[in-house]
Amino acid sequence: MKLTNSLVFRLRVLVLVVATLLLVGFxxxxxxxQFLHPKIKSKETTIRTVIVFPAKVNVVRDSMKGPEGMxxxxxxxxxxxxxxxxxxxxxKKNVTTLFPPSAASSQSDAQPNYNVADxxxxxxxxxxxxxxxxSDVKTGRFTMGDEVLNLNLEKTTDAIVFIRGEGKKLxxxxxxxxxxxxxxPAYLRLEIGIVDARTGEVLLYADPIFTGDPTKAVDRxxxxxEKGLKKxxxxxxxx
Amino acid sequence: MFPQKxxxxxxxxxxxxxxxxxxxxxxxxxxxxxxVESTPPPIREEFKFGKIDLEVFxxxxxxxxxxxxxxxxxxxxxxxxxxxxxxxxxVPKELSLERVAWNFRMLRDPQPNAFALPNGSIYxxxxxxxxxxxxxxxxxxxxxxxxxxxxxxTYVQNRSNRKKFLTMxxxxxxxxxxxGGIVGAVITIVTAVAPFILMxxxxxxxQDLEREADLKGVDMMISAEYSPEEMVNxxxxxxxxxxxxxIRLFYNDHPSLEERIKYLSSYLGARADRVTQQMELNRERTxxxxxxxxxxxxxxxxxxxxxxFRSALFHAQRLVDFHPDSENLFWLAEAYRTLGxxxxxxxxxxxxxxxxxxxxxxxxxxxxxxxxxxxxxTPSGKDxxxxxxxxxxxxxxxxxxxxxxxxxxxxxxxMLYEKLGRxxxxxxEYGKYIELAPAAIDRERIKKRIEALRRT
Numbered sequence: 001m002k003l004t005n006s007l008v009f010r011l012r013v014l015v016l017v018v019a020t021l022l023l024v025g026f027x028x029x030x031x032x033x034q035f036l037h038p039k040i041k042s043k044e045t046t047i048r049t050v051i052v053f054p055a056k057v058n059v060v061r062d063s064m065k066g067p068e069g070m071x072x073x074x075x076x077x078x079x080x081x082x083x084x085x086x087x088x089x090x091x092k093k094n095v096t097t098l099f100p101p102s103a104a105s106s107q108s109d110a111q112p113n114y115n116v117a118d119x120x121x122x123x124x125x126x127x128x129x130x131x132x133x134x135s136d137v138k139t140g141r142f143t144m145g146d147e148v149l150n151l152n153l154e155k156t157t158d159a160i161v162f163i164r165g166e167g168k169k170l171x172x173x174x175x176x177x178x179x180x181x182x183x184x185p186a187y188l189r190l191e192i193g194i195v196d197a198r199t200g201e202v203l204l205y206a207d208p209i210f211t212g213d214p215t216k217a218v219d220r221x222x223x224x225x226e227k228g229l230k231k232x233x234x235x236x237x238x239x
Numbered sequence: 240m241f242p243q244k245x246x247x248x249x250x251x252x253x254x255x256x257x258x259x260x261x262x263x264x265x266x267x268x269x270x271x272x273x274x275v276e277s278t279p280p281p282i283r284e285e286f287k288f289g290k291i292d293l294e295v296f297x298x299x300x301x302x303x304x305x306x307x308x309x310x311x312x313x314x315x316x317x318x319x320x321x322x323x324x325x326x327x328x329x330v331p332k333e334l335s336l337e338r339v340a341w342n343f344r345m346l347r348d349p350q351p352n353a354f355a356l357p358n359g360s361i362y363x364x365x366x367x368x369x370x371x372x373x374x375x376x377x378x379x380x381x382x383x384x385x386x387x388x389x390x391x392x393t394y395v396q397n398r399s400n401r402k403k404f405l406t407m408x409x410x411x412x413x414x415x416x417x418x419g420g421i422v423g424a425v426i427t428i429v430t431a432v433a434p435f436i437l438m439x440x441x442x443x444x445x446q447d448l449e450r451e452a453d454l455k456g457v458d459m460m461i462s463a464e465y466s467p468e469e470m471v472n473x474x475x476x477x478x479x480x481x482x483x484x485x486i487r488l489f490y491n492d493h494p495s496l497e498e499r500i501k502y503l504s505s506y507l508g509a510r511a512d513r514v515t516q517q518m519e520l521n522r523e524r525t526x527x528x529x530x531x532x533x534x535x536x537x538x539x540x541x542x543x544x545x546x547x548f549r550s551a552l553f554h555a556q557r558l559v560d561f562h563p564d565s566e567n568l569f570w571l572a573e574a575y576r577t578l579g580x581x582x583x584x585x586x587x588x589x590x591x592x593x594x595x596x597x598x599x600x601x602x603x604x605x606x607x608x609x610x611x612x613x614x615x616x617t618p619s620g621k622d623x624x625x626x627x628x629x630x631x632x633x634x635x636x637x638x639x640x641x642x643x644x645x646x647x648x649x650x651x652x653x654m655l656y657e658k659l660g661r662x663x664x665x666x667x668e669y670g671k672y673i674e675l676a677p678a679a680i681d682r683e684r685i686k687k688r689i690e691a692l693r694r695t
Contacts, residue, residue: 054309065401068294071301110314114347115680117310118544125545128603142606149684 017180034206034231035137037196045196045203048235049096050089050159053120055081057165057190059214064173073169073215081163081190081221088225094235098157115151119144123162123193130193130205137205144200157197165190167214188214188221192228204232288338291401292394296338299356299393306346306362313345313365318534322381325374326361328463329382331389339388343381345534349542349550351477355384357393365538368531369554370476375460375469375521382456382463383470390455392448399445453499454506464517467510471503481550483585483595528561539570546607548578549585564641569648572634575627576655579611580620583627631655646675650685657692666692 039045055078060067086097100116122144130142148160167188170178178185187209194204208228210220288296306312313319326343339359346352348364355361361384363377371377387393444452457467478485478496520526528535535558542551552574558567588594605613614620632655638648653668669689673682 069298071298071305075301075305110310111680113310115310117347118541120309122544126606129606132603146684146687147681149687150681152680152683 013180016182019182033134034204034228035134036231037137037140037201037203039140039196039201040203040233041138043233045158046235047093047095047158047194047203047232049098049154049156050161050194051098051100051153051157051197052082052086052161052163053100053116053123054078055085055163055165056120057081057163057167057188057214059167059169059188061171062168062174062186063171064177067168070169070215077165077167077188077215078163080218081165081225084222085161085163085192085225085229088222088229092226092234093229093232094237098154100151119148119151119160120162122147123195124164126202127164127191127193130202131191131207134205134207137202140201142202142205144195144202146200148195148197148200151197153197159203160195160197162193162195163190164192169213169215185211186213187211188217188224190224190228194232204229286337286391286394288394291397295394295397296358299358299360302356303342303358303360306344311347313347313534313537315345315534315537318345318368318531319343321530322363322377325378326381326385329378329385329459329465331459331462334389336389341385347537347541349538349545349547353380353384355387355393357388357391359388361385361388365534365541366550369535369538369557370479371473371527372476373469373522373524373527375465375518376473376476377527378460378463378465378521379456379470379473382459382465383452385459386452386455387444387448390448390451392444392452396444396448450499450502453503457503457506457510461510461513464515465521466514466518467507469522471500471507474499474503480590481553481585482547483590483598485595525561528558532558532562536566536570539574543573543577548574548581549583552578552583566638566641566643566645568634568638568641569645569651572631572638572648573651575634576631576651576658578623578627580614580617580624580627581611582619582623628655628659646672646679649675650681653685653688657688662692662695 037045040047057078058074059070059077061070062068082099089095089097126142126144130137133141136142151160153160165188168184168186170186175186177183189209190207192204192206192208193202195201196203206228208224210217210224212220214221322343322345326341330341336359338357342360344360344362345368346362346364349366349369350364351367351370353361353363353367361381363380363384367380368377371380453470457470460467460470474496535554539551539555539558542548542554552571555567555571555574559571561567589598601610615624632652635648635652635655638644649668649672653665653672656662656665656668666689669685669692673679673685673689676682679685
């Protein structure tokens with residue numbers, strides 16, 4: 001039987017749709033990479049108490065007319081990630097989580113706010129270098145320097161957790177479009193850095209990623225965080 | 240002959256649309272050479288808010304609070320009041336715009352920049368505050384940004400971007416569905432290239448809107464008795480590339496500096512002839528530096544933290560020139576110490592576009608410490624290091640004998656001596672610092688350093 005041009009066209013569409021669906025279906029699990037500093041691996045340093053810095057997770061709504069900001073949803077997601085990471089630390093790693101002093105806007109107490117902001121910026125500067133060669137975390141190459149001591153954290157604090165993330169939520173139209181012609185599905189990618197609160201060394205770097213609506217996939221987020229921190233040794237429970 | 244099949248017809252129509260949208264940026268660029276004409280005053284409120292615009296407006300409010308919450312807004316009462324006074328003096332009288340409340344804020348960012356949100360929030364970075372020479376130049380920047388708000392540029396640009404994105408998505412579809420053969424291949428290639436062109440116009444405003452902001456900014460400056468020539472002068476300052484980071488891309492959103500100066504000068508014409516006494520006062524450098532000195536010092540600290548050592552040196556020298564016998568000497572010493580083995584100025588070769596691109600790639604690969612180590616392995620790096628450390632010591636010691644010496648000078652000397660391997664001197668200086676500033680925020684850090692030095 002000789003296939004007409006129109007039939008070839010339709011078959012091509014069908015194959016693409018099936019391939020896209022299969023791809024989305026098979027990649028809906030989270031992918032995660034973790035890199036540990038030798039001090040953590042050799043258990044020279046044990047993390048018992050951490051302080052979680054405000055997460056910076058940004059999601060956009062991707063529609064047929066381009067990406068639109070989701071500032072409120074991003075804030076909500078950032079807080080959810082912070083809380084969830086604290087839960088994972090507590091339940092799976094016996095690690096106590098503290099939060100930095102809440103942000104203030106008045107001039108009299110602006111300095112602590114600046115301090116946290118400056119360290120967040122410092123981590124943002126270091127992050128591209130880590131991402132460029134993540135495996136170098138295993139050689140202890142990355143550090144934020146002893147300036148971390150300027151934060152004057154509680155003496156019991158072992159590490160500081162920095163969280164960054166970016167995600168995309170698709171509108172109905174864009175989802176259909178993606179299924180038809182391919183393209184990036186909805187996803188959330190996190191970058192988690194754990195830094196020694198006394199020396200500034202980067203002790204762990206993990207970048208879990210999962211597909212699905214980042215603003216709704218709560219269970220997937222939890223699983224991604226659990227898997228993302230899987231290699232981090234659990235602290236011994238205090239007697 | 241016209242294509243007969245409907246699919247071919249659609250593909251041809253989309254090809255035409257694609258070519259049209261690809262050429263449009265070039266058409267905009269062509270307009271730059273058009274003669275400069277006087278424009279109507281910026282007060283014109285014909286804007287009707289749509290659903291999309293209201294979303295952008297909401298996002299702007301959220302962005303305001305996010306910047307505040309994240310500790311990026313600088314709180315300096317007198318500098319903020321000064322900025323507000325400049326901003327409000329530029330607002331056309333009896334103007335009331337729907338959904339605009341003027342707010343003028345400083346961002347703690349050493350990179351010179353300014354932007355406006357459509358809700359009336361104007362942000363100027365501390366890096367920009369430091370770069371300009373007088374109040375009029377700062378007013379020029381604010382007037383430019385205010386025009387973006389007055390003429391609703393953000394909403395206009397957003398609407399335009401959405402159309403471009405729709406085109407981009409359609410192009411992707413065409414690229415996938417196009418039948419085999421030359422048409423499909425061409426579309427596929429252009430689809431891969433076109434987002435680059437389209438995306439380039441997405442960042443920032445279009446050249447037309449930037450040009451409008453420049454020209455209307457001049458009108459606003461004249462109305463508020465700021466010398467309009469300062470708009471041209473500030474353009475020249477903005478082109479100063481101390482860190483070698485201004486990489487010229489294939490398509491820039493802002494018109495080129497030369498082009499801006501050309502059309503601004505042409506627009507100024509006789510407007511620049513009238514110089515009032517107030518205009519002269521607003522051009523005074525001393526008054527501006529006096530008000531902004533604390534902000535400038537804050538920015539020096541931010542520059543050093545961000546590894547912008549050459550900028551720190553350049554600006555610290557300006558501060559010392561303005562007020563020599565003061566804490567500014569400490570900042571100059573800090574700039575020299577942290578500059579380390581780097582050269583104090585980039586050479587012409589280092590300022591070429593390709594060299595800047597290479598340097599940008601290296602910045603992502605190497606940490607600052609690794610960069611220093613690499614430079615110290617070279618003869619010029621060693622020379623620079625020695626010279627800069629000597630200068631740092633000289634300025635620290637001069638700062639100690641200046642009026643009201645600050646305790647941090649001892650910390651700086653301690654760090655310098657520590658790096659030079661003079662452990663005892665370093666520990667002694669650190670000790671003096673802790674003694675003079677017992678409540679210092681970095682007390683713990685310095686104590687740890689003393690302990691480590693005593694162990695060696």
